[in-house]
Amino acid sequence: MSEIDVVTPFAEAGYQISPDAAEMIASHSSPEALVEHILATIDESVFVIGVEHIDFDGFELNYKPEASARTSDIHPPIAYESHLSGYQTSDNPVEVLFDITDRSTCVGEYMEFTQYFRNRYSKLGEMIRGRINARPIESLTRNRRRVGIRQEGGNRESNEVSVIGMVSDIKTTTNGHKIIELEDPTGSFSVLVRVADKELFEQASSLVLDEVIGATGPLTNDGNLMIVNKITMPELPNGMRRRTGSYGKAVFISDVHIGSSTFLEDAWCDFIDFLKGDVSNEAMRQISKEIRYLVVAGDLVDGIGIFPDQEKELEILDVYEQYRKAAEYFHEIPQHIKVIIGPGNHDAVRLAEPQPRFPDHITADFPGNITFVGNPALVNLDGVKVLMYHGRSIDDFVQSVPGVSYQEPTTAMVEMMKRRHLSPTYGSRVSIAPEKHDHFVIDQVPDILHCGHVHTVGIQKYKNVLLINSGTWQSQTEFQKRVNLVPVPAQVPVVDLSNFKTSLLKFE
Numbered sequence: 001m002s003e004i005d006v007v008t009p010f011a012e013a014g015y016q017i018s019p020d021a022a023e024m025i026a027s028h029s030s031p032e033a034l035v036e037h038i039l040a041t042i043d044e045s046v047f048v049i050g051v052e053h054i055d056f057d058g059f060e061l062n063y064k065p066e067a068s069a070r071t072s073d074i075h076p077p078i079a080y081e082s083h084l085s086g087y088q089t090s091d092n093p094v095e096v097l098f099d100i101t102d103r104s105t106c107v108g109e110y111m112e113f114t115q116y117f118r119n120r121y122s123k124l125g126e127m128i129r130g131r132i133n134a135r136p137i138e139s140l141t142r143n144r145r146r147v148g149i150r151q152e153g154g155n156r157e158s159n160e161v162s163v164i165g166m167v168s169d170i171k172t173t174t175n176g177h178k179i180i181e182l183e184d185p186t187g188s189f190s191v192l193v194r195v196a197d198k199e200l201f202e203q204a205s206s207l208v209l210d211e212v213i214g215a216t217g218p219l220t221n222d223g224n225l226m227i228v229n230k231i232t233m234p235e236l237p238n239g240m241r242r243r244t245g246s247y248g249k250a251v252f253i254s255d256v257h258i259g260s261s262t263f264l265e266d267a268w269c270d271f272i273d274f275l276k277g278d279v280s281n282e283a284m285r286q287i288s289k290e291i292r293y294l295v296v297a298g299d300l301v302d303g304i305g306i307f308p309d310q311e312k313e314l315e316i317l318d319v320y321e322q323y324r325k326a327a328e329y330f331h332e333i334p335q336h337i338k339v340i341i342g343p344g345n346h347d348a349v350r351l352a353e354p355q356p357r358f359p360d361h362i363t364a365d366f367p368g369n370i371t372f373v374g375n376p377a378l379v380n381l382d383g384v385k386v387l388m389y390h391g392r393s394i395d396d397f398v399q400s401v402p403g404v405s406y407q408e409p410t411t412a413m414v415e416m417m418k419r420r421h422l423s424p425t426y427g428s429r430v431s432i433a434p435e436k437h438d439h440f441v442i443d444q445v446p447d448i449l450h451c452g453h454v455h456t457v458g459i460q461k462y463k464n465v466l467l468i469n470s471g472t473w474q475s476q477t478e479f480q481k482r483v484n485l486v487p488v489p490a491q492v493p494v495v496d497l498s499n500f501k502t503s504l505l506k507f508e
């Protein structure tokens with residue numbers, strides 16, 4: 001395998017590779033297998049693979065010439081044969097990898113906003129930087145004339161420049177072109193996307209405020225404007241391979257809205273019976289036996305004072321009573337099923353996101369098999385990484401990105417993954433607390449992104465990440481009637497953790 005041959009599979013998978021690393025791989029005794037090993041184990045956030053990313057020890061340990069290790073070998077299907085003994089143990093680990101709980105630094109000072117947006121810029125900018133050769137905006141604005149002259153003289157390769165900036169303004173000119181204002185810590189610069197450039201114009205029309213992008217193109221002669229010919233988003237790497245896998249099943253729900261008069265108690269109780277294995281349908285009982293995890297992405301209760309006149313639509317008027325009722329239901333769920341619960345905008349924690357987990361005086365009523373997390377939260381379920389986010393920002397995406405709709409909620413979740421950010425726009429529907437770190441940045445690529453909030457169901461794969469929106473347990477509310485939102489209640493996505501195949505169970 002030559003060095004050139006080594007580069008190809010990495011390029012196809014969306015990675016660049018340094019010449020040293022390519023040379024080292026090419027000179028190895030089993031270069032093809034080593035390439036495969038690196039692609040299977042590389043951290044998804046790496047864009048340029050260097051020598052330091054080649055894990056020779058791990059490779060030698062796992063590599064067998066005939067049959068290299070596969071994730072499915074890690075948990076042999078033996079668990080299925082002995083599920084009664086195997087599943088109903090406490091061996092369903094939950095590890096909280098990341099959430100805001102007990103880490104909030106925000107006190108509401110102006111400076112915190114600057115720090116917050118700088119942190120966002122640096123994290124997302126870094127993801128783009130590996131793929132374009134960007135320069136600080138200051139270098140364009142300070143030397144406008146010089147840049148113009150240099151271009152006229154002709155840069156040896158091309159007269160293109162690249163910048164990485166946060167979108168601070170989007171305008172449409174009288175001719176229909178888009179002018180996008182980009183900001184980095186050194187200044188701001190206008191870039192233009194021509195309406196005739198169809199594909200690029202479509203991409204530019206999907207941009208939202210405060211997201212971070214790379215823009216590449218030539219500058220006009222006066223150096224005041226870039227004519228964009230490429231927009232680079234943080235995105236997920238192509239050809240990303242899932243390294244993890246497990247066994248058994250995980251159930252994803254959200255928006256239970258206990259306490260609301262439109263809470264579908266009968267369907268909910270059927271669901272609880274299903275979790276207990278108390279179902280007449282044999283296929284359903286079989287699925288039930290394999291369940292190891294139940295993940296709840298917010299709006300556990302309906303809350304109080306969330307919208308005007310809410311009390312007219314409440315069955316339980318006291319929010320703590322609503323949680324006590326919720327706790328009663330969760331006590332019925334078998335103890336071996338590990339439950340993970342995060343808050344939503346109807347829950348009794350601060351409204352500003354990221355939200356911490358429920359306070360102790362609420363969680364005290366719930367059983368011990370529940371792990372309470374913040375919103376968003378990244379959890380590791382026995383090797384499967386699940387990013388939970390209630391999904392308030394979906395309202396923003398529906399408003400500003402063409403093609404994103406409430407009926408197909410995963411369309412918004414795709415936009416999150418492209419931006420590697422759960423909620424880019426500040427000052428719209430999502431109230432964002434300016435924490436020191438931007439907790440909405442998708443640093444680690446999850447196996448599953450789980451949202452709720454919009455009360456419709458969606459299941460979609462995007463570049464090897466499974467996107468799930470888990471619907472609701474509430475029938476149509478007065479508000480939803482007014483905005484013509486038709487909810488999809490009592491439908492439950494169930495994921496097979498060994499292969500991520502997802503089925504939808506209905507409890508209507």
Ligand SMILES: [Fe+2]
Pocket residue numbers: 255257299344346453454455
């Ligand atoms: Fe909800």
Ligand SMILES: [Fe+2]
Pocket residue numbers: 299344345346390452453454
């Ligand atoms: Fe919600």
